[in-house]
Amino acid sequence: MKHVLNVLVQNRAGVLVRVAGLFSRRGYNINSLTVGVTENPEISCMTIVVEGDDRIIEQVTKQLHKIVEVLKIKDVTNDEYVGRELLMLRVLAEKEDRVEIMKMCEIFRIKIVDINRKSFIIEATGNHSKLNAIEEAFRPYGIQEMSRTGIIAMVRGDNKAARRD
Amino acid sequence: MNGAEAVIACLELEGVETVFSYPGGAVLGLFEALSNSTQIKNVLTRTEQGATHAASGYARVRRTAGVCIATSGPGATNLVTGLATAYMDSIPLIAITGQVSTSMIGTDAFQEIDITGITRPIVKHSYLVTDVKTIPSVIREAFYLATTGRPGPVLIDLPKNVADAECRAQIPGKIDLPGYKPTFKGHKLKIQRAAKVLQNAKKPLIYAGGGVVSSGAEEVLQELAHRIDAPVAVTLMGKSAYPFRDGYFVGMLGMHGAPAANLAVSECDVLLAVGARFDDRVTSNVEKFAQGAEIIHIDVDPAEIGKNVEVDVPIVGDAGAILRDMLEVLEPAEHQAWRARIESLRPMHSDAYADLPGAPLHFRDVIRKLNRMTKGKAIMTTDVGQHQMVAAQFFNAGRRGGFVSSGGLGTMGYGLPAAVGAQLAAPDDTVVCITGDGSLQMTMNELATAKAHKLPIKIILSNNGNLGMVRQLQKFYKGGNYFGIDLEGNPDFSKIAEAYDMAYLCVARPEEIEPALQQALDNGRLTLVECLIDCEEMVYPMVLNGCGLDEMVMADKQ
Numbered sequence: 001m002k003h004v005l006n007v008l009v010q011n012r013a014g015v016l017v018r019v020a021g022l023f024s025r026r027g028y029n030i031n032s033l034t035v036g037v038t039e040n041p042e043i044s045c046m047t048i049v050v051e052g053d054d055r056i057i058e059q060v061t062k063q064l065h066k067i068v069e070v071l072k073i074k075d076v077t078n079d080e081y082v083g084r085e086l087l088m089l090r091v092l093a094e095k096e097d098r099v100e101i102m103k104m105c106e107i108f109r110i111k112i113v114d115i116n117r118k119s120f121i122i123e124a125t126g127n128h129s130k131l132n133a134i135e136e137a138f139r140p141y142g143i144q145e146m147s148r149t150g151i152i153a154m155v156r157g158d159n160k161a162a163r164r165d
Numbered sequence: 166m167n168g169a170e171a172v173i174a175c176l177e178l179e180g181v182e183t184v185f186s187y188p189g190g191a192v193l194g195l196f197e198a199l200s201n202s203t204q205i206k207n208v209l210t211r212t213e214q215g216a217t218h219a220a221s222g223y224a225r226v227r228r229t230a231g232v233c234i235a236t237s238g239p240g241a242t243n244l245v246t247g248l249a250t251a252y253m254d255s256i257p258l259i260a261i262t263g264q265v266s267t268s269m270i271g272t273d274a275f276q277e278i279d280i281t282g283i284t285r286p287i288v289k290h291s292y293l294v295t296d297v298k299t300i301p302s303v304i305r306e307a308f309y310l311a312t313t314g315r316p317g318p319v320l321i322d323l324p325k326n327v328a329d330a331e332c333r334a335q336i337p338g339k340i341d342l343p344g345y346k347p348t349f350k351g352h353k354l355k356i357q358r359a360a361k362v363l364q365n366a367k368k369p370l371i372y373a374g375g376g377v378v379s380s381g382a383e384e385v386l387q388e389l390a391h392r393i394d395a396p397v398a399v400t401l402m403g404k405s406a407y408p409f410r411d412g413y414f415v416g417m418l419g420m421h422g423a424p425a426a427n428l429a430v431s432e433c434d435v436l437l438a439v440g441a442r443f444d445d446r447v448t449s450n451v452e453k454f455a456q457g458a459e460i461i462h463i464d465v466d467p468a469e470i471g472k473n474v475e476v477d478v479p480i481v482g483d484a485g486a487i488l489r490d491m492l493e494v495l496e497p498a499e500h501q502a503w504r505a506r507i508e509s510l511r512p513m514h515s516d517a518y519a520d521l522p523g524a525p526l527h528f529r530d531v532i533r534k535l536n537r538m539t540k541g542k543a544i545m546t547t548d549v550g551q552h553q554m555v556a557a558q559f560f561n562a563g564r565r566g567g568f569v570s571s572g573g574l575g576t577m578g579y580g581l582p583a584a585v586g587a588q589l590a591a592p593d594d595t596v597v598c599i600t601g602d603g604s605l606q607m608t609m610n611e612l613a614t615a616k617a618h619k620l621p622i623k624i625i626l627s628n629n630g631n632l633g634m635v636r637q638l639q640k641f642y643k644g645g646n647y648f649g650i651d652l653e654g655n656p657d658f659s660k661i662a663e664a665y666d667m668a669y670l671c672v673a674r675p676e677e678i679e680p681a682l683q684q685a686l687d688n689g690r691l692t693l694v695e696c697l698i699d700c701e702e703m704v705y706p707m708v709l710n711g712c713g714l715d716e717m718v719m720a721d722k723q
Binding site: 009010013014017018021025055058059062063065066067068069070071 | 281282285286289290291293310342343344345466467468471472
C-alpha cells in the first residue's frame with residue numbers, strides 16, 4: 001500500500017542524500033520524493049510516497065527518525081489531506097486540433113502556458129489520478145514531452161500536529 | 166588559534182587522552198596542534214584501519230569515545246572497514262579526516278575523496294566542516310552523538326583551509342540538536358506490562374546483548390535475574406554482560422552457542438531481550454526462534470524493535486534505567502522446575518566440550534587453560550573465525566567490557582589493533598588477543614605499534630594453515646569441496662616474532678599449553694604463542710542455515 005509521509009528536516013547540506021541513501025540501502029520502494037522550503041527557512045519539508053505494508057512503513061519511519069536532521073515525520077495517508085502534483089506537457093496542436101485542445105483545458109480547468117506553431121505547453125496541478133486522467137486525455141494528440149513532480153501534501157483543517165512554533 | 170588548534174583544544178575539553186592516527190598532507194595542521202598538546206597522547210598506527218580498530222578497542226575498555234585521525238583520500242578510505250565495524254557493534258568512535266581545501270572540493274584534486282559520501286551508510290552522523298566557527302559545536306555534538314542513545318561512529322571531515330583559518334568561536338553552552346532526542350527512561354505502562362508478563366512466566370529466560378555492556382547495566386541485570394529466578398543467555402557482544410560464575414549464567418546462544426542456552430531459548434515461555442537485536446547469527450531461523458515465548462524487548466534504538474521478530478512488549482530506552490524501574494515493580498519469583506531443567510541441559514555437551522583422543526591439541530583447551538590462569542580477569546580481544554567462536558564459547562569474561570570482538574560485521578584483522586587500543590586503555594591489565602593465522606596476517610603490521618609502545622599484549626595464535634571458518638562452511642554447505650582457503654605461503658611466525666622483538670612460544674601438544682601460557686603471562690613482554698591446530702578441527706555445536714536453535718549439529722559424523 002502507498003503511504004504519504006511528510007518529513008520535516010533541518011535545511012542543511014547532505015540531508016537529502018541521507019534520506020535517499022536510507023531508502024536505497026534498506027531496500028524500501030520509493031515512489032516519489034519532493035523537497036521544498038517551509039514557512040521557516042531553516043526547515044524543509046519532504047513529501048515521500050513509499051510503498052509497503054505497515055511493518056515496512058514502521059521501519060521506514062523509525063529509520064528516518066534516526067537521521068539527526070529529521071525533526072518530525074507524519075504519515076498522512078489515513079488523514080484528510082490535500083495532495084497535489086504538478087504536471088507539464090507539450091502536446092502536439094495541429095491547426096485542426098487546437099480548438100478541441102483548448103476546450104479540453106477548460107473542462108479540466110488547466111492552463112496553456114505556451115503556444116507554438118505546432119504545440120502547446122499545458123500546466124496542470126491536481127492529485128495523482130486527475131493528472132493521470134489529463135495525461136491520458138491528451139495522449140491521442142501526441143505528447144512530445146512530459147514532466148511530472150512528486151506529491152506535496154497538507155492535512156486539512158486545524159492540524160495541531162503541524163504547528164512547529 | 167587556528168581551526169586545527171581549535172579541534173585539538175576541543176578534544177582536550179572532551180577529556181580525550183589518546184588518539185590513534187596516521188598523518189598526511191591534509192592534516193599537517195592537526196598534527197602540529199597535536200604535538201603541542203600535553204594532554205593527548207598520539208599513537209601512530211601502521212594503517213588507518215588499525216587506527217579505527219585500536220580506537221574501538223580503547224573505547225570499549227575505557228567506556229568513552231575512541232578517537233582516530235587520518236588524512237584525506239586513501240587515509241580516509243582506509244577508515245571505512247573500521248567505521249563499519251564500529252557502526253555494526255554500536256561502538257562510540259570519533260573519526261577526524263583531513264580534506265582538500267573547500268575551493269578544491271569537487272575537482273578531483275590530489276588525495277581528494279568524498280569521505281562523508283562514502284561513509285554515510287556506516288556512521289551515526291557525519292560533518293563536513295566548511296565554516297571554522299562551527300568547529301567547537303561540531304566537536305561537542307560529535308561526542309554527544311557518538312556516546313548517547315545507541316552509540317556509534319561519527320565522522321568529521323575537515324578541509325585544509327578550514328583547519329588553517331583563524332578560529333575565534335566560543336565553546337557552545339548547550340548542544341542544539343532538535344532532531345536528536347534519544348529516549349532514556351522507559352515507558353511506565355510498558356514496564357508494568359513487562360513486569361506482569363514476567364510475573365506470570367513459568368519458564369523465563371533473559372537474553373542479554375551488547376546494549377547491557379554499553380549501558381553499564383551489568384549489576385542491575387544480575388539483580389533482576391536473581392529476583393525473578395531467570396537464567397541468562399548472552400550474545401557475543403554481551404559476553405561480559407553477566408558474571409559467568411553466577412549460577413544463572415547459561416552461556417552464549419546462537420549459531421555456535423552453548424547447547425543449554427540454545428535449548429533454553431527454544432523452551433522458554435517468556436524471553437526478556439535486553440540490549441540485543443535478534444541478529445540472524447543469534448536467531449538462526451527466525452520462525453523457529455523462541456517459538457512459544459512471549460517476547461519483551463528492551464532497546465535504546467526504537468528501530469531495532471520489531472525489525473527481525475514480532476515483539477509482545479516493546480520498551481524503548483536505556484537498558485540500565487529500564488531494568489532499575491522494573492525492579493521497583495517486580496516481586497521475587499521462583500521457578501525451581503525450570504531451573505532444574507536448565508541444569509539438566511548443561512552437561513549435554515557436544516564433542517567440543519569433551520577431551521577426545523585424536524588431534525593432539527585442541528584450541529578450546531588453550532582457551533580453557535587461559536581462562537583458569539587469568540581467572541577471567543583478563544581483557545580478551547579476538548579476530549574473526551573459528552578461534553573467535555571457540556574463544557566465545559570457552560572464555561569467561563569476568564571484567565567489565567572484557568571481551569572485545571567484532572560481532573556484527575565480523576571483521577578479520579580486528580583483534581590485534583583492538584588489543585593495542587585495549588592495552589593502552591588499561592595499561593596494568595592483562596590483554597590477550599586470540600587470533601588465527603588468516604586474521605592475524607590482515608593487520609599484522611600493528612605489531613610495530615605494539616612494539617613502539619612496549620605493550621605486553623599476549624597474542625594467542627591458532628595456526629591451522631587454513632581459513633578455518635570458511636573451511637567449515639565449505640564442509641557443511643559445499644560438500645567438502647575446499648577451495649581458496651589454504652594459507653600456503655604463511656610466514657614462519659617465530660621469525661615474525663623475532664623481527665618485532667617479541668617473546669615467542671610454540672604449543673604443539675596439550676601438555677605444553679600450561680607452561681607456555683604461564684611464561685607468556687609472566688614475562689611482561691609482547692608475546693606470540695603459536696598453537697599448532699589440526700585443520701580438521703571444527704567448531705561445535707553448529708546450527709545450520711534454516712534450522713532452529715534446538716537443531717544443533719553436535720559433532721563430526723563418524
